Amino acid sequence: MSSVGNLFSLEGKTALVTGSYRGLGLSMATGLAEAGARVAINGRSEEGVATAVEALANAGFAASGYAFDITDAQAVNESVDRIQSELGSIDILVNNAGIQRRNELLEMPLEDFKEVLDVNLTSAFIVSKAVAPGMISNRGGKIINICSLMSHLARPSIANYSASKGGLLMLTKSMAGEWANANIQVNGIGPGYFETDLTRPLKDDPNFNAWICGRTPAGRWGNPDELKGAVVFLASEASSYVNGQLLMVDGGLTAVV
Numbered sequence: 001m002s003s004v005g006n007l008f009s010l011e012g013k014t015a016l017v018t019g020s021y022r023g024l025g026l027s028m029a030t031g032l033a034e035a036g037a038r039v040a041i042n043g044r045s046e047e048g049v050a051t052a053v054e055a056l057a058n059a060g061f062a063a064s065g066y067a068f069d070i071t072d073a074q075a076v077n078e079s080v081d082r083i084q085s086e087l088g089s090i091d092i093l094v095n096n097a098g099i100q101r102r103n104e105l106l107e108m109p110l111e112d113f114k115e116v117l118d119v120n121l122t123s124a125f126i127v128s129k130a131v132a133p134g135m136i137s138n139r140g141g142k143i144i145n146i147c148s149l150m151s152h153l154a155r156p157s158i159a160n161y162s163a164s165k166g167g168l169l170m171l172t173k174s175m176a177g178e179w180a181n182a183n184i185q186v187n188g189i190g191p192g193y194f195e196t197d198l199t200r201p202l203k204d205d206p207n208f209n210a211w212i213c214g215r216t217p218a219g220r221w222g223n224p225d226e227l228k229g230a231v232v233f234l235a236s237e238a239s240s241y242v243n244g245q246l247l248m249v250d251g252g253l254t255a256v257v
Contacts, residue, residue, distance in 0.1 A: 004238075006237075007236060007237050007238040008035060008232055008233070008236045008237075008238050009035060009036055009236065010032060010035040010036040010037035010092070010232065010235060010236060011036035011037075012036070013036070013037045013038070013091040013092055013235070014037065014038045014039075014040065014083075014087045014088050014089065014090050014091050014092070015029070015032045015037040015038070015039050015040065015090070015091065015092035015093070015094065015235065016040040016042065016066075016080075016083060016090050016092070016093050016094070016127075016131065017029040017032065017039065017040070017041065017042065017094040017096055018042045018043075018070050018094065018095055018096050018097040018123070018127060019042065019043055019070070019096045019097030019098060020039075020041045020042055020043065020052065020094070020096060021041055021042070021043040021045065021048040021049045021051065021052035021065075022043075022048060022052065022196075022197065023196045023197065023198060023224065024096065024146070024191060024194060024196060024224050024227055025043075025094075025096040025097070025146075026041075026052055026224075027224035027225055027227055027228060028094060028096065028146075028227050028228065028231040029041060029052075029056070029063075029094075030056065030059075030061070030228070031225075031227070031228025031229070031231055031232050032092065032094075032231060032232060032235060033056055033061035033062065033063060034061070034228070034232075035232045035235070035236070037062075037091075037092060037235070038062040038063075038064070038087050038088075039056065039061065039062065039063045039064075040063075040064055040065075040066050040083050040087060040090075041053050041056070041063055041064070041065045041066070042065075042066050042067070042068065042070070042079075042097070043067060043097075044067060044068070044069055045067065046065075046067040049065040049066070049067045050065055052065070053065040064083075064086065064087060066079050066082065066083060070097050070119070070123040070126065070127055071118045071119055071122065071123050071126065073126050073130075076126050076127055076130050077130050080127070080130040080131055084134060089134050089135075089138055090131050090134060090135070090141070091135070091138075091140070091141055091142065092141070092142045092143075092144070092235045093127065093128060093131045093141070093142070093143045093144070094143075094144045094146065094231065094235075095123065095124035095127055095128065095143070095144070095145045095146060095168075096146040097119060097120075097123055098119060098120045098146065098164075099115070099116060099119045099120065100116070100158065100161050101113075101115060101116050101160060101161075102157045102158055103157060104156065104157055105159050108159070108160065112160060113159075113160045113163075116160040116161055116163075116164050117160065117163065117164045117167070119164075120161065120164035120165060120168065121164040121165075121167045121168050121171065124145055124168055124171060125171060128143055128175060131143070132175075132179060132184070135179070135182065135184050136179065136182040136184070139182060139183050140182075140183040140184065141182075141183075141184045141185075142184070142185055142186075142234060142235045142236075142239075143175060143179075143184065143185070143186040143187075144186075144187055144188070144189060144231060144234045144235060145168050145169075145171065145172045145175075145186070145187075145188045145189075146188070146189055146191065147165050147168050147169050147172065147188040147189065147190045147246055148161075148165040148190055148191060149190050149191070149192050149248065149250050149253060149254050150162040150165045150166070151165040151166050151168065151169040151188070151190055151246060152166075152169075152190070152254055153254065168188065169188055169246055172186055172187065172188045172244060172246070173244045176243040176244030177244065180243050180244075185234070185239060185240065185242060185243045186243060186244065187234045187239065187242060187243065187244065187245050187246070187247065188245070188246040188247065189227065189230050189231060189234065189246070189247050189249060190246050190247065190248040190249065190250060190254070191222065191227060191249050191250065192216065192222055192248070192249065192250025192251050192253045192254075193212050193216065193221050193222065193250075193251075193253075194221060194222040194223070194224055194226075194227070195221040195222065195223065195224070196224060199221075203221060209221075215253060216250070216251040216252065216253045217251060217252035217253070217255070217256055218251030218252055219251075220251065222249065222250070222251060226249065227249055230247050230249050233247075234247065
């Protein structure tokens with residue numbers, strides 16, 4: 001029987017994290033690297049990817065960069081082949097890439113609705129479909145879809161985002177149902193409001209900040225490093241019998257009214 005420490009070890013594993021050269025994606029990729037995984041950093045910005053890889057390498061971690069568009073099926077397939085050729089089989093996939101295009105429903109351009117669904121939802125299908133055959137062949141793997149508290153809730157001006165994250169939760173369950181017999185666990189993480197460069201304007205808004213702190217039982221925004229434990233748990237053998245679930249990391253926000 002493995003010790004508890006060994007259950008959480010990712011030594012010898014290869015992890016691909018989409019949208020991971022900054023923000024929450026980079027924090028989760030760093031957590032996986034700290035647990036021993038070789039990490040493939042992804043994003044559309046070659047410069048951003050290179051900077052993140054350099055930072056991880058300077059910290060003593062095994063990291064490689066792969067700049068490609070996760071909504072382009074051909075680019076995804078070619079990049080997954082390259083990653084597996086250079087780093088070995090992908091054992092862990094974190095579908096993290098996401099965008100936001102805010103607008104009231106009646107004012108929302110169709111292009112904005114489609115773009116958010118393409119990046120936040122369809123890309124998870126595309127990348128997982130490219131990675132899953134290798135996991136099935138190896139009789140094991142971990143797929144972690146980064147959902148949101150908006151997988152359960154809604155707010156004005158982000159209907160496209162809520163639709164994409166609600167769909168991602170159901171895609172997570174569908175993947176779990178289809179691939180569990182190949183020893184693949186597919187789960188989601190539902191971050192609440194975290195302080196990042198992208199959310200700083202919201203946090204700097206006194207009214208919005210007061211609303212978030214008042215609405216969240218923890219009374220504060222999340223620190224990106226507080227996602228590391230959740231992603232390592234779901235990427236490790238510690239979660240070998242956890243499948244199709246959404247782990248909320250939101251300071252208790254969705255637990256109360």
